[in-house]
Amino acid sequence: MSDSATHHEDGHKSLIIDNKKLLMWLFLGSDCMFFGTLISTHLIYRKLNPEEFDPTSMFSLELTSFSTFILLMSSFLMALAVSAMHKGQIKSFRRNTVGVIFFGLIFLACQVYEFTEFAHLGLTLESGTFGSTFYLMTGTHGVHVAIGVFWLICMLFYSYTGKMDAHESAVDVEVAGLYWHFVDIVWIIIFTVVYLIEFIGKV
Amino acid sequence: MSTVTETPAPSTHTEEKHVLKTERSNLGLMRPDHNKSVLIDWLTTVDHKKIGIMYGAIALFFLLVGGVEALIIRTQLAFPENDLISAQRYNQLFTMHGTTMIFLAIMPLNAAFFNFLVPLQIGARDVAFPRINSFSLWAFVAGALVINFGWVLQAVEVMGLFSASGPTAGMNDFVPSMGWFGYAPITGIEFTGAGTDFWIMGLQILGVASLSAAMNFVVTIINMRAPGMKMMRLPVFTWMTLVVSLLIVFAFPAITIALAQLMFDRTFGTSFFVTAGGGQPILWQHLFWIFGHPEVYILVLPAMGIVSEVLPTFSKKPLFGYAIVVFSGAVIGFLGFAVWSHHMFTTGLGKVATAAFSLLTMAIAVPTGVKIFNWVGTLWGGRVRFAPPMIFALGFVWMFMMGGFSGIMHASAPADAQQQDSYFVIAHFHYVAIGGIFLAVVSGIYFWLPKIVGKMWKGKLSIWVAIFSTVGLNITFFPMHFLGLLGMPRRTHTYLEGFGWETYNLVCTIGSYILAFGIFLLVVDIIRCVRSGEPAGNDPWDARTLEWETTSPPQVYNFGRTPVIAARDALWEHKHGPENRRITYEEDDGHGIHMPSQSWMPMIASLGFVPLGLGLSLMQAGIPYMGYVAIFGLFMIALGVALWAIEGPGGYHLHPEEEK
16 A cells, blocks of 8 residues: 555545455355355255266265365464554464465365366266366355465565555555455365265265 | 555645646556546546436436337237248347336336436435446446347348358357346257357346446445444435345345356256256246345335335325335335245245235235325425426325235236236336336426536426326337236237227327337436526535535535434425534534545456457357457456456545635
């Protein structure tokens, strides 16, 4: 944020919550509907075409549990990064953000590995409703993670320009944090209703 | 870092005073502020008023385009077995008529009012995110271009300069032709060509525009209110903007995902809506109407807001039951999410679901009826002035009610089974759309144009606009009820003699030309007002809300000093109320007025949607190299957003007192 921006700050606002934070909350509300539509499409088709495909033969609970755990831990590091920024501890912010980015990349790598593996086993976009809904849903989530990683990399670089400070940038980091936590929560839901539920009575 | 509380030295104050130098952005480029070129000034503007005017002008253009499409449709149907246009062309026309009117005419007309009025009504200097606002406008333009690009290709194809190859070879339908709600499976790759792809991409882009604008307005209304402008002091129009924006935030994702699924079906061979792969075409109907029914209220609630402003002003009374009108609007919005299946009564949902949706649909009539009674209550005992905005607002109440009545008839599932896909439905939603929304929007234009351009209407042409449009719409759409009951199905390009449809159809066609003449007169009246109206003054109608407190047209900073609001109907209380309800003003803090800097970046980012949308659609039609065009579009969006982030918000100071 440039010097002029803070200098010109407009005083009058019936401020309840910061503008950027409110915008992010609205986006997340909207995003809930995006994922709600995707997940419900998946569940509906899973129920309508139960014989089409047996995912338990293909899903690797160990791998996906590992990537889920990694994403959860990245959320923890994200919380630490936000708190560090609020205290103005820029070094701690950088350390934690690198951790988030690293964990996010691990998650993405797991997903890429999983996708190629599944494709080899015969689950493709063309192979029926399970492939269609599974790839579109997890793919949209993966895109969200990728955007988050990209966003945090940008923030990390920005922190080296010396323009970050506890007043202005803490909100920006917090907004990125809200997004990251949300993406994490969505994955928990997907992991539960798409992966875990398939194994009921089978393990 | 300096903060707000810092008081600048007096010397800097005088240095800044008259000459405003353009600052460099963080990119090192000059910001396009204070530009002498009118074109650059408008292209890069972040001023909500200019953005609103552009929304309005573009929307009026598309209203005329959609109107011409409707006239061609009506002319084709004037006589039995008419062969003015082919069946294929007829399909394209009704599809584009619906799509244009809903997404490119009414929604942006509403957006024009949101943009121009909401910051003024809440006493703000601008919206919360001025550059996102500019992005929304240009993304809307990009979406409009992509949806309508098929007409260009069609023209080129008719001239014999172009033919499609690839999967859509032989399908010369470059214009969408599957109806505005694009039911599966007709949108499938086997049945329709590039037109469907343009439609998918165009609607996606328009969705981005609507979502970003809606989020911006929610933040604006919640966070940017002037001191004392409590939620229950907001003008009803602003309240309806808030409800509509929230509807957009929660309804648009459903169609975004549905369109993405459809795009995947067409491009990557998935089977979301393809029965051969186990998909169910009915899923599209559910997803579309989960968006589509809230969309109906997205269209009509702003109209109700406009009327709720106009009726009290010209009755010299406060709105009867303000709180219940606001609450009813919110309830309509909320219930709007729970009634989508009433568009699908004939699809065999099962008795329980049908009964439940039928009941909920009837329930929506309650808050709507409450509003109508409150408007009548506002008129009751008021000193009614039949000024032009009032005439159209009264027309709205009456005509909208007629549309509402036939709506309640549809709510009954057995009756709906008879009326489904017949002209009865056409009659219903055109009474709501033209008799309701259009008349309210015209009322809004007559009410606020003096504020927007600072000039007053000339003469009595408005009476003739009202007569021609109201008479025209009734002659056009009232007979359609009978046509529907006589069994004429919608979306047929012609019909045979002997069903008893000939006279009604001819009357409808004549009526549509009368309506068109009314709209033509409206355009003439607008041009006359803008070109040669007398100066309007701040408050030509003796109105009630805050936007009439400032100059007409408002200065770029809206209010010289921030108003402090003491009551609902702030300006009315200020003019006629007791001392303690007057508007007061915040002290000038000596900083001057902070204005956001203009920027090229939102426009660059959003116009990247044009190559992206066209590239993806044409790639589907088998045109070579179109994938690269799409990638270029993506690159343009990314570049625009990145530069937008790097350049920083900037801003400059104005000192209006010194300029006097």
